Amino acid sequence: MSQTRKTISKFNLQMVDSPAIDKVGVEERVARFQTRSIKNESKLQGLKMSLSMIDLTTLEGKDTPGKVKQMCYKAHHLCDTHPGLPTVAAVCVYPSMVAFAKKELKDSGVKVASVSTAFPSGQAPMDVKLLDTRFAVDEGADEIDMVISRGKFLAGEYSFVFDEIASIKEVCGNARLKVILETGELATLDNVRKASDLAIHAGADFIKTSTGKIQPAATMQVTYTMLMAIKDYFDKTGIMIGMKPAGGISTSKLALHNLVMVKEVLGDAWLNNEWFRFGASSLANDVLMQIIKSETGIYQSSDYFSID
Amino acid sequence: MAKKVEKIEVPSWDYAPSLESTSHIELKERYDLYIDGKWVKPTSGKYFATVNPANEQKLAEVAHGNALDVDKAVKAARKAYNEVWSKMPGSERAKYIYRIARLMQERAREFAVIETLDAGKTIRESRDVDVPLACNHFFYYAGWADKLEYAFPNRKIESLGVAGQIIPWNFPLLMAAWKIAPALATGNTVVLKPAETTPLTALKLAEIIDEAGLPPGVVNIVTGYGDTGASIVDHADIDKIAFTGSTGVGKLIQKAVAGTPKKVTLELGGKSANIIFDDAPIDQAVEGIVNGIFFNQGHVCCAGSRLFVQENIAERVVQKLKQRMETLYVGNPLDKNTDIGAINSKEQLATINKYIKIGQKEGAEMYQPVCSIPSKGYYCPPTLFLNVAQSSLIAQEEIFGPVLTIQTFRTVDEVIQKANNTPFGLAAGVWTDKGSRIFNLTTKLRAGVIWANTYNKFDPTSPFGGYKESGFGREGGLHGLSAYLK
Amino acid sequence: MARIEILKTYKLFIGGQFPRTESGRFYALKNTKGTPIANICLSSRKDVRNAAQAARKAFGGWSEKTAFNRGQILYRIAEMLEGRRDQFIAELQAQGVGKAKAEKEVEIAIDRIVYYAGWCDKYNQVLSAVNPVSSSHFNFSVYEPTGVVGIFAPQNTSLLGLVSVLMPVIAGGNTCLVLASENMPLCAITFAEVLHSSDLPGGVVNILTGTNKELADTLSSHMDINAIVYGGEDSEILKSIQENAVSNIKRVIVQKKDWVKPDSQDLYMIIDTQELKTTWHPIENIGGATSSY
Structure with missing residues (x-):
């Protein structure tokens, strides 16, 4: 059973009294992670770890039970010709698809995550958002990926955003709550940090960068900023918060850079799918190709890997 | 349930060793002095070893130049100054300096590896900082050579003559670039002494200067210890001393040139x-x-x-x-x-x-x-x-x-x-x-x-240098030209 | 009965005041006919110390004045000197300078002060730089005063040499102590009176009289003096100054010019006692490649 948090406190302004961030300094730090050279055993280990951290995602208006079914099969049969690979961590779907996904994945160990709160814009009344979430939970979702009200956040209504997250958290029950900040709409790293702190204090089990519908999404700068928020909270309280960069991570190289960053900012304790996820749809195949390349030394073609 | 997480035992993920290959570099067993466009044996016949501080293994033997060798180098530099370099139009000097920059860029990886072997600095830094900055320095000053009259309004532009340059071991190639590039751009000729623990990249630079076809004597590299440096400082036919190193040695140099017409720039220590x-x-x-x-x-x-x-x-x-x-x-x-x-x-x-x-x-x-x-x-x-x-x-x-x-x-x-x-x-x-x-x-x-x-x-493009006992004069940027002009 | 003239006591100028040398010594200045015309203070090591202290104390205030304000004060010095033209001409004559030459010297000196007054708020504009570094940083270099400067005034002129080496030093925000010409010290002290009456804060310029030989060592080895401007012509003294300068890496600048000539004044004499400071700061580039203006 995965851990979920209880809301601890009421909103106060100290929660958004976040440290200043210098963007250029963040860029330099992130560039350093990218100079780490990951080779041989350590590369293979990193790639397998990446696979196990993927939330395989389909979030489209045209999603059908058929599409979801195929994706679910892929989630726990990544590459049957190649034994010894992990499954992905979860599939991520709209609430209406939760029941199908749940049925397909049954005992696979792969979790079902559902977006909610009028994803992706979040522009709906509170009642609708609560209902949306309750529906997904009732359908069996193990995890809820909610979006924050970016408009309210940018208007400075932090208390509103806090209460919203806290209310959704209550509805989640045993489902773990991932809070999507949609960093591409927050524009500055200072805002990203502030929103991270707000979400963490309001009860997020995970903080997540993006919906995947807005660019830029999970840049390393943004993920780094959120990891630092998690780090500071952990140092202060001893409570671990999970991190999920989503959108734009489609290559193994980028995935490995992210893992390097998690390792050096948060430490090995976060290097598992309990605490770190990739929200991605096309990453899995690239990682698979790299794994097989690493083992055989032969460069691969996408023709040999199923696209679901 | 919210719960305090004690220490979670997880298998750690470590980076496997990822060594930069040394197979593509070329190092001679023994290096002579580079004087007047030729490799010359030291008068004393003496050589000293330069070691890799990372494993204490000898990398090569390097000539120990003495006062006679320095004199040879200064004579060559003076001749090159009088007969060729000071007469050459700035636009032509520029082309030589551009060539050096380009040849260095082509051999960047070799320079980075040798710098790391000789100085002990990480390959990441020699690859990403030292070598590119050194190349860029030549590139930047090359462009100045035919534009000097724009640098200092209403000032008559005249080169100094022969510059004696003594550099430290912390950024061996980069410091050589900081010294040589502005000196050449302003029309001076050079006698340079690298530090005794890190002479190799300066000697590789000499190879490139040779390859670039610079007129003989424009750049001379004389390796050795402190006594070699002292011979440069004391040489009567040197017009300019540029030194980077400790405040202690800087003071000795300032004292040694007192009462002489030598122009001096010192880039010394700090406690910033x-x-x-x-x-x-x-x-x-x-x-x-x-x-x-x-x-x-x-x-x-x-x-x-x-x-x-x-x-x-x-x-x-x-x-x-x-x-x-x-x-x-x-x-x-x-x-x-x-x-x-x-x-x-x-x-x-x-x-x-x-x-x-x-x-x-x-x-x-x-x-x-x-x-x-x-x-x-x-x-x-x-x-x-x-x-x-x-x-x-x-x-x-x-x-x-x-x-x-x-x-x-x-x-x-x-x-x-x-x-x-x-x-x-x-x-x-x-x-x-x-x-x-x-x-x-x-x-x-x-x-x-x-x-x-x-x-x-x-x-x-950014001038560098100190106040107070950190020295005087600036290196880099427009203002760095001033140190090599009358 | 003819009126008895009041004779002037020539004293030192330290910290905006006119003390006698603490040593109580003097030397007699004679005119060309050998007649004594004044007793000149023979400054001691302690006078150098006091002057250096006064200069250091004044440095913060003077260097942080706006460049415009420094220009105003320098211009005021020129105004005050203009008003005392005749006095200086007479003093120069007393020291053996012919009338026409003396008049010319004072005029050039006044004009030179105006020249440097004008530079105060311009030299940094002309010679500072924004450096286009190849990273996301704003980088600029500006000149700042070196600090406390010890000045050995030229020996062969009483006023013009002094003004010529002094003005660029204070125009750039330094403070200083000046050792006046040994043989022609009169104008230096009278010039101190001009400075005193022209809004120049006390301690910015301190003027000593005495011998080069006795004071050169103390001045050039003083640890709280940052630079020396040497306007003399004694190569022995210069060498020992350069050697002593090593104690705290003083900048030693030799100024040897024909001060009557128009090209003996220029922008670069200000820069001689300046330090170049380069400052870096990151430039945030929101959105990077995706941003449009």
Whole structure:
């Protein structure tokens, strides 16, 4: 059973009294992670770890039970010709698809995550958002990926955003709550940090960068900023918060850079799918190709890997 | 349920060794002096070994030039100056300097590996910092050669003649570039002496200068020890001395040229303050501290070796700094993942260790992260001294190693006073989110380079040099031309 | 009965005041006919110390004045000197300078002060730089005063040489102590009176009289003096100054010019006692490649 948090406190302004961030300094730090050279055993280990951290995602208006079914099969049969690979961590779907996904994945160990709160814009009344979430939970979702009200956040209504997250958290029950900040709409790293702190204090089990519908999404700068928020909270309280960069991570190289960053900012304790996820749809195949390349030394073609 | 997580045992994920290959580099067993466009045996017949400080193995033998060799080099430089270089149009000089830049870029990887082998600095830094900056320096000054009359309004542009240049071991190739490029652009000829522990990249540079077809004698490289450098300083037919190194040697040079018409620039030591205010971008400031003192093993004249933290955030900054230091890899400089490489020489390691002992004796609290250090070679773990007093020796003298002293302060005026309370004045760092405070400090700090919300940045266009006992004259940028003009 | 003339006591100028030398010594200055015309203070090591202290104390205030304000004050010096033209001409004549030459010297001196007054708020504009570094940083270099400067005034002129080496030093925000011409010291002290009456804060300029030989060592080895401007012509003294300068890496600038000539004044004489400071700061580039203006 995965851990979920209880809301601890009421909103106060100290929660958004976040440290200043210098963007250029963040860029330099992130560039350093990218100079780490990951080779041989350590590369293979990193790639397998990446696979196990993927939330395989389909979030489209045209999603059908058929599409979801195929994706679910892929989630726990990544590459049957190649034994010894992990499954992905979860599939991520709209609430209406939760029941199908749940049925397909049954005992696979792969979790079902559902977006909610009028994803992706979040522009709906509170009642609708609560209902949306309750529906997904009732359908069996193990995890809820909610979006924050970016408009309210940018208007400075932090208390509103806090209460919203806290209310959704209550509805989640045993489902773990991932809070999507949609960093591409927050524009500055200072805002990203502030929103991270707000979400963490309001009860997020995970903080997540993006919906995947807005660019830029999970840049390393943004993920780094959120990891630092998690780090500071952990140092202060001893409570671990999970991190999920989503959108734009489609290559193994980028995935490995992210893992390097998690390792050096948060430490090995976060290097598992309990605490770190990739929200991605096309990453899995690239990682698979790299794994097989690493083992055989032969460069691969996408023709040999199923696209679901 | 919210629950405090104790320590979770997880299999750790470590980076496998990732060594830069040394197979593509070419090193001779023995290097002679490069004088008048030829490789010349030293008059004394003496050679000395240059070793890899990472494993104490000999890399090559290098000629020990003496006064007679220096005289040969100066004569060649004078002849080249009189007959060729001073008469050549700037646009043509420029082409030669551009050639050097391009040839260096082509052989960048070889330069980086040799620099790492000879100096002990990490391959990441020689590859990403030293070599590209050195190439860019030549590229930048090449463009000046035919535009000098635009540099200083209403000033008559005249070159000096023969420049004697003595460079240190911390950035061997980069310092050679800083010296040679502006000298050539302004129409001077050069006799350069690299440091005895790191002569190889300067000798490789001589190969490139040869390949570029520079007229013989325009650049001469004379390797050797302090006596060789003294011969350059004392030579009567040298018009200009440019020295980068310790304040101690700088003083000897200033004294030696007293009463002579020689023009001098000195780029000497430092004990630079890095100041963190409570509103600073704290995580970037911590990076700045790390970059300020652990870059190049702390062998940096402008290293941010005195950290001043505002008292109300000191605890948190120190905690973050310690955590960050735990992620630094100390070890084989050729490994692409190494953050802190080898100390340049046995002597320098002894000096650093002497200061660490002094610090402990002075009662400052020491911190070093747990890190594995190779058994062979010269290494020093990154080191902090907490609760250091302004009056303690380790906060006053230049250590030139990965050793940081930490002091706290309460007010702006207090920290300005403490930061300026030193005979040195090379650089300083300021971290705060408040613009008006940045300008207050950048104005009042008596130092030649001020980094605000950043640290240890270098660029060919940016003048570098100190106030007070950190020397005089500037290198880099438009203003760096001035040192080589009448 | 003819009125008895009041003779002037020539004293030192330290910290905006006119003390006698603490040593109580003097030397007699004679005119070309050998007649004594004044007793001149023979400054001691302690006078040098006091002058250096006064200069250091004044440095913060003077260097932080706005460039415009420094220009105003320098211009005021020229105004005051203009008003005392005749006095200086007479003093120069008393020291053996012909009338026409003396008049010319004073005029050039006044004009030279105006020249440097104008530079105060311009030299940094002309010679500072924004450096286009190849990273996301704003980088600029500006000149700042070196600090406390010790000046050895040229020996062969009483006023013009002094003004020529002094003005660029204070125009750039330095403070200084000046050792006046040994053989022609009169104008230096009278010039101190001009400075005194022209809004120049006390201690910015301190003027001593005495011998080069006795004071050169003290001045050039003083640890709180940052630079020396040597306007004399004694190569022995210059060499020892350069050697002593090593104690704290003083900048030693030799100024040897024909001060009557128009090209003996220029912008670069200000820069001689300046330090170049380069400042870096990150430039945030929101959105990077995706941003549009």
